[in-house]
Amino acid sequence: MIPSITDSTVKAAIAAIASESATTQEKIEMLIELGQGLQKKPQTAQDLWSAIALYKRATEMCSDDYPLMKARAKVGMAGALKTIPQEGTELLLEAKAAYTEALPILQQLASKEEVAEAQMNLGLVLQSLVPFNLAQIADSIKAYQDALRVFTADNYPQEYAILHNNIAIAYLSISVGMEQKQLCEGLAVQTFEAALKHITLIENPREYAMLQNNLGNALQYLQSNHPVENNLRAIAAYEEALKVRNAQDTPLEYANTISNKANALFNLPDDPAKPEAGNPENLVKARNYYQEAWEIFTQRQHLEQAQVVAQALQEVETEIQMQYEKT
Numbered sequence: 001m002i003p004s005i006t007d008s009t010v011k012a013a014i015a016a017i018a019s020e021s022a023t024t025q026e027k028i029e030m031l032i033e034l035g036q037g038l039q040k041k042p043q044t045a046q047d048l049w050s051a052i053a054l055y056k057r058a059t060e061m062c063s064d065d066y067p068l069m070k071a072r073a074k075v076g077m078a079g080a081l082k083t084i085p086q087e088g089t090e091l092l093l094e095a096k097a098a099y100t101e102a103l104p105i106l107q108q109l110a111s112k113e114e115v116a117e118a119q120m121n122l123g124l125v126l127q128s129l130v131p132f133n134l135a136q137i138a139d140s141i142k143a144y145q146d147a148l149r150v151f152t153a154d155n156y157p158q159e160y161a162i163l164h165n166n167i168a169i170a171y172l173s174i175s176v177g178m179e180q181k182q183l184c185e186g187l188a189v190q191t192f193e194a195a196l197k198h199i200t201l202i203e204n205p206r207e208y209a210m211l212q213n214n215l216g217n218a219l220q221y222l223q224s225n226h227p228v229e230n231n232l233r234a235i236a237a238y239e240e241a242l243k244v245r246n247a248q249d250t251p252l253e254y255a256n257t258i259s260n261k262a263n264a265l266f267n268l269p270d271d272p273a274k275p276e277a278g279n280p281e282n283l284v285k286a287r288n289y290y291q292e293a294w295e296i297f298t299q300r301q302h303l304e305q306a307q308v309v310a311q312a313l314q315e316v317e318t319e320i321q322m323q324y325e326k327t
Contacts, residue, residue, distance in 0.1 A: 153198035
């Protein structure tokens with residue numbers, strides 16, 4: 001349900017457009033542009049609700065005479081709805097309905113890029129609904145794969161990287177038996193690696209770091225008979241991500257990656273050929289990474305992440321003490 005809008009700016013904008021001597025199509029376009037402006041960099045959730053009010057007014061003005069404008073307003077409304085923080089699923093279901101209604105019209109009248117962007121965002125909404133048993137993960141993956149027909153690595157590297165990242169995470173979220181889970185985890189790793197054949201450190205550093213970080217996570221928790229080898233591969237992926245992420249320019253992403261690297265080090269023998277000798281050196285490295293990550297998360301008020309890292313820090317301290325007592 002859209003709450004009553006008290007934003008005087010939105011009311012004034014709608015009134016001003018109503019009094020303009022512009023054509024109906026021009027007025028609809030102005031409403032959509034205003035909504036997009038609010039949606040692009042919202043300061044509060046109220047900005048998103050205000051954008052929804054503008055999109056809603058645009059759809060009302062469209063009737064059946066301007067199907068493409070109506071579809072664009074629906075897509076804008078869906079994008080705002082899926083962005084508003086919420087605990088339940090009501091807004092996500094409204095967003096799903098809006099994308100589902102708009103897509104057939106876009107496929108008839110809009111550019112292939114506009115269609116692909118809507119498919120990409122529908123995939124995100126469906127993926128968010130899966131934990132509530134209100135969507136199928138296969139439908140989310142299909143929406144992403146449909147978008148990939150347009151968002152190729154050569155022409156749209158950013159979207160290509162994000163779509164592969166989302167598909168891999170979707171594979172990892174599938175709830176199945178042990179054998180199928182191993183298959184899904186393997187597919188996730190393959191998806192990250194396939195994307196990294198096209199997304200490079202030099203040309204797409206941000207996307208490269210995202211994919212490498214998440215590849216490291218997938219490798220680290222991959223259920224296989226080669227955990228040491230997988231952890232070594234994970235650490236190599238994190239080190240690639242850290243060629244981009246640093247404490248000065250991307251502190252939160254950096255803290256995320258070093259805490260992930262610490263997780264891998266926690267479980268990695270100092271000498272992979274002699275696992276029985278333990279890992280006192282890697283434990284100290286892990287502790288240092290956890291400590292740095294905790295400081296960053298705490299300073300920037302990301303308290304939930306700080307708490308998770310603090311727990312890991314306590315566990316590594318205990319393990320260091322235990323290994324020290326054995327020697």
